[in-house]
Amino acid sequence: MSVVIGTEEIEVAYGDMSVVRGVSLEVRQGEAVAVIGPNGAGKTTLFKAIAGLLALRGGRILYEGARLDGLRHYEIVKRGVVYVPAERELFPQMSVLENLELGAYTNYGSRAERLKFVLGVFPRLEERKGQMAGTLSGGEQQMLAVGRGLMARPRILLLDEPSTGLAPLFVSEMYRQLTRLKGEGLTILIAEQQIPHALAFTERAYVLENGAIRLSGKSEDLLGNSEIQKTYLGMA
Ligand SMILES: Nc1ncnc2c1ncn2[C@@H]1O[C@H](COP(=O)(O)OP(=O)(O)OP(=O)(O)O)[C@@H](O)[C@H]1O
Ligand SMILES: [Mg+2]
Numbered sequence: 001m002s003v004v005i006g007t008e009e010i011e012v013a014y015g016d017m018s019v020v021r022g023v024s025l026e027v028r029q030g031e032a033v034a035v036i037g038p039n040g041a042g043k044t045t046l047f048k049a050i051a052g053l054l055a056l057r058g059g060r061i062l063y064e065g066a067r068l069d070g071l072r073h074y075e076i077v078k079r080g081v082v083y084v085p086a087e088r089e090l091f092p093q094m095s096v097l098e099n100l101e102l103g104a105y106t107n108y109g110s111r112a113e114r115l116k117f118v119l120g121v122f123p124r125l126e127e128r129k130g131q132m133a134g135t136l137s138g139g140e141q142q143m144l145a146v147g148r149g150l151m152a153r154p155r156i157l158l159l160d161e162p163s164t165g166l167a168p169l170f171v172s173e174m175y176r177q178l179t180r181l182k183g184e185g186l187t188i189l190i191a192e193q194q195i196p197h198a199l200a201f202t203e204r205a206y207v208l209e210n211g212a213i214r215l216s217g218k219s220e221d222l223l224g225n226s227e228i229q230k231t232y233l234g235m236a
Contacts, residue, residue, distance in 0.1 A: 006025070006027075007060075008061070009024055010056050011057040012045050020211050029187060030185055050068070050083070051077075081155070084146055096125055100115060104152060118147040121180065121181065146159070156187040159189070159190040160191050161191055
């Protein structure tokens with residue numbers, strides 16, 4: 001499996017405060033990889049840096065063997081690296097359909113074909129396509145955020161805590177849909193607080209603490225790791 005994206009010793013800071021400190025990770029073609037870690041560990045900062053929304057202070061990012069860091073966000077999306085923010089950032093006064101179409105801003109020509117695909121993945125969005133995004137339930141808004149990301153024709157999707165604020169039933173539903181997307185060959189990097197879900201869904205995971213990778217390995221091994229069980233799964 002070829003490496004789709006790799007970060008090499010990347011550093012990201014807000015002012016003088018270094019928040020991501022020497023992080024190296026890689027995601028291979030067709031893999032789902034998790035980044036887990038406590039609040040404030042730097043997961044969102046890491047994802048935003050990959051997406052070109054924050055500049056690197058050090059290190060570099062390779063995508064399909066070429067430098068990704070330094071490119072503008074638009075160029076990064078156009079190449080197929082698509083970030084879905086935890087905050088969703090939908091346009092509440094616009095319809096579901098309009099929000100989806102905006103997701104295709106880098107590949108407008110293929111939006112009709114993409115739309116068919118996305119509405120197939122999320123039939124619920126098809127039912128609600130004329131509804132204002134702001135009036136959707138939390139779970140539906142999350143589907144819309146992921147759907148909008150899919151409109152950009154991602155090669156790799158960076159999902160930042162897709163289960164935040166969702167009822168357990170919706171979390172399971174979201175993971176069923178993500179499993180289906182993965183089955184269609186989509187490569188996924190996911191930040192998650194729902195550790196059991198994340199480790200069940202992914203092949204590998206990185207544990208980020210205080211801006212640095214503390215542990216990494218196969219997800220199934222991490223699920224059985226006593227430190228992980230104690231710190232993140234509340235097991236004695
Ligand atoms: N815009 C900002 N300016 C200054 N500091 C920031 C900014 N955004 C985040 N931070 C700080 O950077 C650190 C990492 O934040 P980040 O949001 O990346 O963590 P996270 O792992 O995504 O946490 P969570 O699980 O709560 O989403 C935190 O200490 C946070 O307070
Ligand atoms: Mg975050």
